[in-house]
Amino acid sequence: MMSTNAGTDLPATFRRLIARKVGPSFRSVAEIEEVPLQQPSSDQVLLKIAYAGVNGGCETFRCRGSSYTPFAANQTAEQFVLGAEASGTVVAVGEGVETLKVGDAVTCSGSGGFAEYILTTSQSCFPVKEASAEAVVLTLSGLTAAVALKATGGPLKAGERALVTAAGGATGHMGVQLALLAGCHVVAVCGSAAKAQRLREMGVHRIINYREGDVGEVLRREYPEGIDVAYEGVGGPLRDAVLDNLSKHGRMLVVGYISEYPHVNPDDGKAEGSRGLPPAHELFWKRQTVHIDDKTIYGNVWSGAKMQEIPAFRRQLFDLYEEGKLQAWVDSRRFHGVEQVSDAIDYMLTGQAVGKVVVSF
Structure with missing residues (x-):
């Protein structure tokens, strides 16, 4: 089904980072791909990405397809998308989506965050006041x-x-x-x-x-x-x-x-x-x-919470931030666009960053 609500002036195509094979590092496998911008189907939303967070460990293992990680299937995949966390604005919603509307600011986690747009499920999105770099940190x-x-x-x-x-x-x-x-x-x-x-x-x-x-x-x-x-x-x-x-x-x-x-x-x-x-x-x-x-x-820091409890933990975290009781550090080094994601990954892995390394889009 096509989207029931969409913003205007959406581009016909967008750019994202993908890998077509596994390799020793993020930089060695990351490719910029331009693909048609698809409208969301039932229960999906289309986001325009504002910021993407750098998770050097996650992206290193994702690109290597290490056999002992959840990314092992990447060894035989024809291609896989890159990126794990982002904040952005809803620009289109699919049929049946009642919790979000065009113009809403959200964060999301999963895969495909290193992109100008991302098509994802409404359940993977968390509404926030602003699609900021700090929201990605949280x-x-x-x-x-x-x-x-x-x-x-x-x-x-x-x-x-x-x-x-x-x-x-x-x-x-x-x-x-x-x-x-x-x-x-x-x-x-x-x-x-x-x-x-x-x-x-x-x-x-x-x-x-x-x-x-x-x-x-x-x-x-x-x-x-x-x-x-x-x-x-x-x-x-x-x-x-x-x-x-x-x-x-x-x-x-x-x-x-x-x-x-x-x-x-x-x-x-x-x-x-x-x-x-x-x-x-x-x-x-x-x-x-x-x-x-x-x-x-x-070895699993998530073991103490059930999946249905996660939104409440996140809400408490954002409440503390919005009340000024919690800081969200964004590293001062600036990176922009799909072209500079590899630079951001390499920088994060040097250990020099103070807080979260974030890429703007």
Whole structure:
């Protein structure tokens, strides 16, 4: 069925990023494709993308089609679209869509975000006040932290010692703020003076620049009773140091393992585990929960929430932002259009970004 409501002056074609094969990196497989702009069918909406978020890990694994990830089918696909999160404006709605109308601002997550337009289901869209870069930050990076710390590893309790690694990154700075709002004593681990300064301004109690000091040594000396909850996205030796310093009933939420991703370690998928844990790729992609003595390590930070509860978590997150109680950091480096997405991915993977890397359209 054709759309029942559409904006005017829509183009006949649009550009998007696709891959026709898997490869070692995003840049090596990403292609710009110009295709006809289709109108939405039943229960679909057509969005004009304003901003797309960069998720370097997701896009790296999507392009590699790694066998141990949900993207394994890309190895044999004729082509697949690129991008995972975006904000935009509804420009057409299909028959049966009652929750959205032309002109509504929304965010969406799934696939195909690196495009000028995207055709998606109405259920995958979340209404927002403005299709902004900040809305992209909250959509997936923020939501991940909210579910992890409010449900899976939470709810956090006032006075708990909470540690966040990659604390100046897209989801890390969200984890920091949610822990602060819960009344926790927050330890933030980051890798630059610029990130440390932003975190200091946020009111973090203890900042550890891992490039200037031994994280494990600092934790042993200053937190002899251990860390109660850790929001960990780096992996490797840093994850081991945090695990060594969890409290007796501590829990660790593994949100990623970027120090071991393929752009850093070509043997990702073959590495061995440590400290009684399985290899990072198994823990994360197989969504395992591991118990070591009285400690709990969650490889799936989404396990504490049911699908029907996710919109409520997202709504709470946006409410906090709109009330001025939560910041959404967008990195100052600017990227625009499908031509610069690969540059944005490469930049994000350098670890220099403060907050979320976003591409405007």
